[in-house]
Amino acid sequence: MVFLYINRDKDEKRRETFLANNAHIGNLKRFSAIDGNAIDRDELINRGIISADCIYTNPAIGNALSHISLWSGVMESGKTACIFEDDAILCRNFEEQYEKILNTIDSDWEIILFGYNTDALLALDMVPSILEGAFVFNNTKFKKNVGQFSSRNITTQTIKLREAFGLCGYAISPRGAARLTGAIIPLRRMELTINIMDGSCHNGSLDNFLCAAYTEMNAYCCVPPLCVSENDKSRSTIWNGTDFYY
Template sequence: MIAALKTLPAFVISLSRTPARLAAFRTLNAQIGLDIEHFEGTDGQRIQLHKLVKWGKITETANYKPGMIGSALSHGALWEKAVEIGSPILVFEDDVRLRRDFVAQAAALLAEAGDFDIVMFGFNTDHPVCAGLFPGCDGLVSFSLPYPKPEQMEAFAGATERPALLPLRGMFGGCAYAISPKGAAALLKACFPLDSRPVQFSEGMRPFPAFSLNGMMNTAYRKLDAYIAFPPIALSPNDQKATTTGGIAAGMKA
């Protein structure tokens, strides 16, 4: 299983104007044992919105901050790559910290998932996660640590608990995941063009307008073979001051 995982193409999304983030990713995850290729992300500061509307990447009425658009286009480009090469791929964001046993745990999770569309290895902890517990019943989990500090990230990296693979219903923060060609094709169709459609995160919660790729993906998970690792084997500090997207909190206020 481990050998199979190591053959999957793996990419870390990072911007050329933030070389320190990529360097930190390489340093912090040096012991993982994966060959992860740098994928140049789309810089939200350089996008031309009218061209994206013309190309069918976003609607005219969508309310997205530039950083959120850049992030969506970056992930979307990798989904297109997965479809093109016909292979599952691993996708990482450049602020993610991986557990030291990531390869072994991720390999086991993918083997258990079988014919998956997407398997999320991590999530942000400043918003809840919604996962399927049994048919007709979802669990909504919130967290006591919304923004992990460096020492907490270091402790996380050394964790050894075996994660469960749960059906994914809703989450924020795609810091690390595996996506198959069929999952990539389905998400490209579901998420683009980006718009501000209402997102029903969980039953009983008030819908909110999509303002990020995460929001668009939350409208699709229930229709896909989508899974989440719980507890996570990848974690982002979700630093709202260092983010290149504008942040979830910023989007909520938009």
């Protein structure tokens, strides 16, 4: 079992922190992220990767293309991948729980979120077509105690996902990778409907696009999560909420 994490070449400190937080996990393989600061937008437009009306910042393009590059590998290999961003913290028994998920979930799944942002709502189909719910987290308590997460054993279950923010960790199947790649390329202006944001949202980041896409997919998330992220927006290179919501 191989797990991929996305890390920019210049972020050696984040790499060291990620590996220290997840020293209990085997087979962690680094993927060199696409540097948004080195992007040539005109070249990407000419190649049909983005459209001229794309409102992604260059760092947001780099983030999106890093994930999409890994999706291409999933499609080419025909094998599922587990993908993590370099601020993810995995629970102590992650590998055991992931094996359990694969043995119990329907084979036609497309994406499974191992974690999600705790400063936003999470929308689930608790009983598909019968009972839906939106759930809020105590993010203040989480921030104080997040350092304990890697030492915890978690017993999780997969629940049908409707909407969530955050890409700290997920599994994607070849079918899911093909569906998402076909829907998002070229990166372009879209007006997205996201109910947990109580309205419309600009397609200004991969995270926004995916939040709106899950409802149409065979998407699941782990409850409770198997990985978490502090999601420190003060350190984010792509976050600017006013660009996305209205």
